[in-house]
Amino acid sequence: MRVLFISILLLTVQSCATKKDIKKLLLPEGIKSATEEIYSVVNNQKMLLQKKEMVFTRNGRIKYSKTVDASGNLVQETKKKLWFVVEKYPNKEPYYCKTRWKPNQRERISCYTQKQYKQNESIYHYNSDGSINKTTDNFSPFCTQYFYYTDKKLSKITIKNKNDTIVDEILITCEANDEKGACLKQTRISTKTNNKQEILLFPSYD
Template sequence: MKTLLLLALLTATLSCTSKKDTKKLLLPAGIKATTEIAYRITNNHRTFLYKKQQVFTANGRIKYSKTVDSLGNILQETEKKMWFIKETTPNSEPLYYKNRWKTHQRERISGYTQKQHKQNEAIYHYNPDGTIAKIVDNFTTFHTQYFYYTNGDLTKIITKDKNNTLLDDVTVSCLAKDQKGTCLKQIRTSTLTHQTTEINLIPTY
């Protein structure tokens, strides 16, 4: 599960055939950067989870990202290179993500060490509009995340194991948008664990 979620956060884009990150993240064309701040909500009390900053290229790819904890410690950094994405995390050697575009709106994203040892891999399945339909872990857990949309908004994320057993069912609601349609405040609630996450987004255009 952890590997699949990290791959979802990475949303690596490495070639001209890959889907734009702005499309995957439901962001408008021309956006320059975002700051994402997430909290766990328990009994109306907010607990800081992370802050993630992302800088985009002119054609909608993630150029650079940094995720920190409540103390400002770096949890993850990514940097777009010509043919790969370099990911750095604490106490681990860097990973280099490469993609291979496949038929039927699919993209294989694999993470390797500098010595070319594969560490993770996922298959991204896309909808025709460039949004993510599902992500299949193809290396460790073999879990699959399914993404559902209503009127262009993400409304549900379902996670199942390789035997099709339900692992999580998360409802997603956007509580506030700006004039460009960017969701500024999102609530995600698991119907299985009853955990609630609040995600606030600050866009730069």
């Protein structure tokens, strides 16, 4: 009985500590699944870059995702396990990613191969509502991304290198929402390259 109680306590602590994926992605409660399509926009012509399918758990975490390119080739597949997330890629070993909660609204997300070689690591800083404040890469290229919001919608991402020099700034506009507040159509424009992307979201709710 004591072992069962400790197991339940550990699961509860982990569930409360790590941030929900729907909060990071600014998605509403009750979302069951979603498909995200990313397009490059040049001279008002759209070209599909990739498509991502996501299935969510009841407590707002990504249970499974699959990303393919415009030709349908696998880019990434993820599966949530009890203590980690498995990331699968074509032509290389799977990654096993573990999230560790840190003080001051932070998470350390580290990914390893099965041989325990660390492949990448990022520190995520969060706002009080669970949205991302900034992310810092502990591996090359050691960039930090700063996230800015207007009316609870993502409006800008500033990317700086390890010397605190701005590498790029992405201006973000949500052009359409559904009745639950999810952004269904988003445009992103780089201030450095003027490259434009359009992101379409097709959510499904309980």
